[in-house]
Amino acid sequence: MKALPDDRSLTETGLAPLGEGRVLLIACGALAHEILALKRLNGWAHLDLRCLPANLHLWPDRIPPAVEAAVAEHRADYDKIFVVYADCGTGGQLFDTCKRLGVEMVEGPHCYSFFEGNAAFAVKAEDEFRAFYLTDFLVRQFDAFVWRPMGLDRHPELRDMYFGNYTTLIYQAQTNDPALDAKAEDCAKRLGLVYLRRFTGYGDLAPALARQIP
Structure with a gap:
């Protein structure tokens, strides 16, 4: 789709x-x-x-x-x-x-939060305050909703200014899609972050x- x-x-x-x-x-x-x-x-x-x-x-x-x-x-x-x-x-x-x-x-x-489950997300939040999250939608639309609006396509030197305080990119996967998984891992590399995939479903x-x- x-x-x-x-x-x-x-x-x-x-x-x-x-x-x-x-x-x-x-x-x-x-x-x-x-x-x-x-x-x-x-x-x-x-x-x-x-x-x-x-x-x-x-x-x-x-x-x-x-x-x-x-x-x-x-x-x-x-x-x-x-x-x-x-x-x-x-x-x-x-x-x-x-x-x-x-x-x-x-x-x-x-x-x-609600993809993770609000209760579960609240428990994890204290340990993941330096995490940047992506969902299936945001993996698909990474350039349109993250890369270009932040100007990183034109000024890649801004990456560390925006993401210097993050350590990890957590991909909250709604589906098991190897293509999306690979794209999410590439997003983490582009942002200079450690990659973690977590299946949340809906x-x-x-x-x-x-x-x-x-």
Whole structure:
């Protein structure tokens, strides 16, 4: 499956028509592959997916208003809306927005935490405060979301300024894909970091979606 374009949204509709018994997932585009995989795996035909551009993460303050606009656009068509974002650098603003709108969201500070499992990530965090994390999506989109936005394609000498305090790149693998593993290891080499791969699967995302019953 091709990576989700980062400059537009994606709408993925289930098998049944809109209306009674349907739940809309308003999600970060970086989670599209994982959500669609879980839908197929579990036969969750009552879940529809509306993804916002993954590159909103470059401007976290834009996430809450984008989510609010999507909720307003689709609320009348669904019995329930669930926001598939964690806090994602919004400083609690997304939580406040969702609370005001009366919609639920994924628990946790960011996707690295809920993919690991929020409880497990909290335990590891003290020992991994010098780790830089990648998910399947970020391995695929490393140049678009890390290398180029940081200017490392034009000024590689900035690498040590940005990453000098990191020691390890931890690839949180959602799938067992040798090609992604090799690419993640190459990302670590490019950043001058020790490489560690840890299979997390879908972590807390799977049970969060399983609970979305209208």
